[in-house]
Amino acid sequence: MTTLLPPTPAPTPAVPHELLAARTTGPVVVRGDAAYDALVQPWNLAIPVLPDAVLAARTDDDVVEAVRFARAHGLQVTPQATGHGPMASLVGQILVDTKGLDECVVHPEGWARVGAGVKWLRVVEAAAPLGLAPLSGSITDVGVVGYTTGGGLGPMARTHGLASDRVRAFEVVTGDGLLRRVTPTEHPELFFGLRGGKGMLGIVTAVEFDLVRQPTFYGGSLWFDAADAPSVLHRWKSWSDQLPTVATTSFAVFQLPADDPMVPPPLAGRTTVSIRYVWTGDDDEGARWFEAMRNAGPVILDDVATKPYTAIDSVHTDPLDPIPTHEAGTVLRDLPLDAVDALIALTGAGAQSPQILVEVRQLGGAVRDERRGASAFCSRGEGYSLLLVGIAGTPGLQDHGHAVLDAMTPWTGTYRLPNFSFSPEDLVVAYDQPTIARLRAATRTYDPDRVMALGRVLDLD
Ligand SMILES: Cc1cc2nc3c(=O)[nH]c(=O)nc-3n(C[C@H](O)[C@H](O)[C@H](O)COP(=O)(O)OP(=O)(O)OC[C@H]3O[C@@H](n4cnc5c(N)ncnc54)[C@H](O)[C@@H]3O)c2cc1C
Structure with a gap:
């Protein structure tokens, strides 16, 4: 039974923040400054x-001081x-801004070490000249550590996991105020919990991770x-069911503004459906596989081609500039055609949907693979991720989101993606009981x- 969290403790005016400032190299700024x-x-x-x-932390020691x-x-x-992923009700009285922890070293042997602000x-950009790529997400503007501690499901996930x-390895200042190095053999319970458990156990100051060889x-x-969504998405469903794991795909219903110069004219001011595709193997074979989607209806824009990995943001076409969004989502066990139709009925042409983005990502493939070690990421067995994004304050937005999630109930899965959880009550549903x-x-x-x-979050049950 889920209970609501008590509110964040009230501000304590008597807290001597100047004592913290005296011990840190980065500045301490209080509300009102x-x-x-x-x-x-x-x-x-x-x-x-x-x-x-x-x-505004500049060193690991700054983070230690803040936690102590x-x-x-x-x-x-x-x-x-x-x-990119704050939860208002889980902001403590002290925020540690990690932007100043900005080291970024890519090793030609195929791994990287980066600070928490990167x-x-x-x-x-540092890996590309070496023919290497990280398992980044739908937009490279997201932080490495926040994304990775939430699992990190990117546009090559079915191939590379x-x-x-x-x-x-992580370097992390745990809640007891100690800076620790965490690997599969050093503090293994932290290694388990920091991969999927986000910032529950400490503030990561740096992370080291393997890259993949993926120049293009x-x-x-x-x-x-x-208007073509029914036939296009029925085709996508049967096509994606057959796709080998060398491919990762998703679809999105977009309602992009008419007056934004960044939006290509064929997409502006109308409801569109985007099929996203990343093939990590031979280009010609990838193109042959994609032919079935190119023939699924009248194409209004085709941006599928051989690209350097530095063009990875072109797959999901996420917004770069800050915006006020309200997000909702879930995971789906399966997506039969009835589910596709239910989604189109509420979000497709003529549905008057207030969402600017309705996205379904196909999971499976290497996402399921736990051979690199158990972690707090519990959603490996889910079939799809469903994400709804609207501009906060749009009339009817939240009710519409609820209606969509209700309509998808027959196919809803069990464990949400930590990174697509937007409240404490969402996030606790990302974990099974043994993980909690x-x-x-x-x-x-x-x-x-x-x-x-x-x-x-762990106080919810
Ligand atoms: C436009 C957009 C696209 C996205 N695309 C994807 C995607 O493709 N795949 C995916 O998996 N997720 C995606 N996300 C979700 C994103 O990965 C999470 O919101 C992630 O937490 C963002 O991390 P951040 O550091 O950028 O954000 P922040 O808001 O700075 O941090 C969010 C949370 O991450 C954790 N965190 C951040 N820094 C640390 C730290 N140093 N130590 C411990 N915990 C920390 C904390 O729990 C923190 O509250 C996307 C989000 C947006 C807004």
Whole structure:
């Protein structure tokens, strides 16, 4: 039975933040200071991130000091890198802004070490000259650590698996205020929990992970008018059922604005369907496989071609600039044609859907593969991910989201993706009971005073 979390503890005006500032190299900015808004503002402009104070960390020791300070004063801390995934009710009184932890070293042998403030774009650009690629996500503007600690499901996931499965080591300041190196053999319970458990156990300062040899890919997005969604998506379903795991695919119903110069004219101001495709093997074979989708209806834009990995953002066409979004989602066990039709009825042409994006990603393939070690990511067996994104404040948006999720109930799976969980009540549904038990036990060892604000998710049952 899920119970609502109690609200975040009230601000404590008596907290001597100047004592923290005296011990850190990065500045400590309190609510009301001129620099505060710019420091705390997340990418998602709709989420209020309102800690009492924010430390712009420059070193690992800064993070240690922030966690020890919070512990000493009975406060909670939250890390933030880019603000792509904050949860308002789980922002502690101290925010640790990790942007200043910006080391990024790519080793020609095929691995990388990056600081907690690094976005995927830097790794992609540093790895590309070596013919290497990280398992980044749908847009390279997302932070490496936030993405990886949530599993990390990217556009090559069916071939190469989850980003969290490629981690060699974390450096993390756990809730007890100690900086630890975590590998499969050093603090194995942290290694388990940090791969899927996000920031519940500590603030990662750096991560080391393997890259894949992927200088190019065959892929991109293929666009149809939403009026053709029934035939296109029926075709996508039967085609994707046959796809080998050298391919990863998803579809999205988009409603892109008419007046945004970044939107290609054929897609602007109308409802469209995008088929996303990444083939990691031989280009000609990838093109042959994709022919069935190219023939699925009248194409309005075809951006599927051989590309360098640096063009990976062209597959999902996610927005780069900060926007105020409201997101909802779930996982699906299966997607029979009845489910496709139910989705189209609520989100397709003529449905008056308030969502700007309705996305279904096919899972399977290497996502299921746990041979690189058990982790707190519990969604390996799910069939699909469903994500709804609207502009926050759009009338009827949340009710519509509920209606879509209700309509998909017959096919809804069990364990949500941690990275597509938007509230504590969502996130707790990402874990099975044995995993919750292991995360709670790890918290008792590494964060006995529950300093990590996200750890409050474990109070839900
Ligand atoms: C446009 C967009 C596209 C996305 N695409 C994908 C995708 O393709 N695949 C996918 O899996 N996810 C995707 N996501 C979700 C994204 O991976 C998560 O929201 C992720 O947490 C973002 O990390 P961040 O550091 O950028 O964001 P932040 O808001 O800075 O951090 C979000 C959370 O990540 C954790 N975290 C961040 N830094 C640390 C740290 N140093 N130590 C411990 N925990 C930390 C914390 O729990 C924190 O609350 C997408 C999100 C957006 C908005």
